[in-house]
Amino acid sequence: MIAALLRRDLAQFFPFTGSGAALPVVFFVAVAMLFPFAVGPDANLLAKTGGGVVWIAALLAAILPLEKLVARDIELGFFDQLRLRGMAEEAMMAVRLLAHWLSFGPPLVLATFPAAALLKIEGETFQILMLGLIAGTPGLAAIGLMIAALTASLRAGAALSGLLLIPLALPILIFGAGALARQDQVSLGFVAAISLALVALAPFAAGAAIRAAREN
Amino acid sequence: MQALVPSLIADNLACRRGDRLLFRRLSFALEPGAACHVMGANGAGKTTLIRAVAGLTTPYAGEVRRTGALALLDERTGLDPDLPLGRALAFWFGVDGTGDAAAIIARLRLEALAEVPVRYLSTGQKKRAALARVLGQAAPIWLLDEPLSGLDTASQGLVSALVREHCQGGGIALIASHQPLDVPGMTAFAIEDFAPAEAEEEA
Structure with missing residues (x-):
């Protein structure tokens, strides 16, 4: 049942096949493309600030899919039907977390190649940026899932989830973008640790949230 | 799973919606082959009862015991719209x-x-x-919440036929509907009979 659910979730959320399309990735590249227009083509300035821009673009791109992530399947009664078949909410949310990350994490990492070229990010900076995104996007996905599950039953849930994600994502952003400024890979370890803790926590928090949403 | 004899028992069930007690002291026991029709006006608590029996919500008081897998039909299809x-x-x-x-x-x-x-x-x-x-x-146990709403006459007859076959095969069906079904031997109760009296609700 887990495999069938993962296949279904991936088909729902994956860029180019799902209804969500490739919008977050396109958005991500668009921000990287617009930035040089806004600050001018000075290569030094771009290389210095570009990494931070990529991180902010990644964070904003992670907000885009949240609206559909959980609320739609609650309205459909989809989770209820799985529950009746004996699946725990935590398992549903763990599968959803994996599908959500797969649908925006790896595409974002790939899109970093053109984005980095546009922002003149090269050499070790590029390496740190890539590693940081690989370590940080699972954490962003986990925060997104928890928020999407918590706000699913609220009327203004979609708008709220974007606002809620930003402060919670700050630690990942600080260590991820901080690694770029100091050119050191140590703080990437912090990013990975924060991500890991969030990924471990998210299925339980999100599972409890969708159970609670049934009670009202 | 089919080897088990299915049963569905509600014991002294009470459910709320918000602050309001919808029904209390509701008990029933359904044996294999039993169909039960829950009647009641809109908002009386039919859906609340079905969801509590399904185990999706926790009843305010009392408990539900069941043996056998459960299938639920409600106003939400569970089918991907796209x-x-x-x-x-x-x-x-x-x-x-x-x-x-x-x-x-x-x-x-x-x-x-x-x-x-x-x-x-x-x-x-x-x-x-x-x-x-x-x-x-x-599944041996069916919970059907308004199975007839939106259906034409022919399809309504089909639903009754499906429930008849399900119960003849030893299945259990609990059906919440304000429309009549043509199922011989079906028991029925109105959810309003279990609504708290005015004075009780105030207390």
Whole structure:
């Protein structure tokens, strides 16, 4: 049942096949493309600030899919039907977390190649940026899932989830973008640790949230 | 799972919606082959009862005991609106290991709709699709919440026939509906009979 659910979730959320399309990735590249227009083509300035821009673009791109992530399947009664078949909410949310990350994490990492070229990010900076995104996007996905599950039953849930994600994502952003400024890979370890803790926590928090949403 | 004798027992059930007590001291015991019709006006608590019996919500008081798997039909289909009906149903048939999917689809007259995205289906067509999902689950206990709403006369007759067959095969059906069903031997109760008296509600 887990495999069938993962296949279904991936088909729902994956860029180019799902209804969500490739919008977050396109958005991500668009921000990287617009930035040089806004600050001018000075290569030094771009290389210095570009990494931070990529991180902010990644964070904003992670907000885009949240609206559909959980609320739609609650309205459909989809989770209820799985529950009746004996699946725990935590398992549903763990599968959803994996599908959500797969649908925006790896595409974002790939899109970093053109984005980095546009922002003149090269050499070790590029390496740190890539590693940081690989370590940080699972954490962003986990925060997104928890928020999407918590706000699913609220009327203004979609708008709220974007606002809620930003402060919670700050630690990942600080260590991820901080690694770029100091050119050191140590703080990437912090990013990975924060991500890991969030990924471990998210299925339980999100599972409890969708159970609670049934009670009202 | 089929080896177990299915049973569905509600013991002294009470449920609230918000601050309001909808019903209390509601008990029933359904043996294999039993069908029970829950009647009641809109808002009386039929859906609340069905969801509590399904184990999706925790009742305010009392408990539900059941043996056997449970299939639920309510106003939400559980079918992906963007997928063609055939593929949306195939997901659940796959999860439930349904063998005779084609026969179920034919029985509910859904063959012609297989390529139509679920969101374009009419209310009645969606209801028939959800019934196909319930049949595919082959669960001994059926919880049907308003199975007749939105259906034409022919399809309403079909629902009654499906419930009759299900119960003749030893299944249990608990049906919440304000419309009559043609199922011989079906017991019935009105949920209003279990509503708290005015004074009690104030207390």
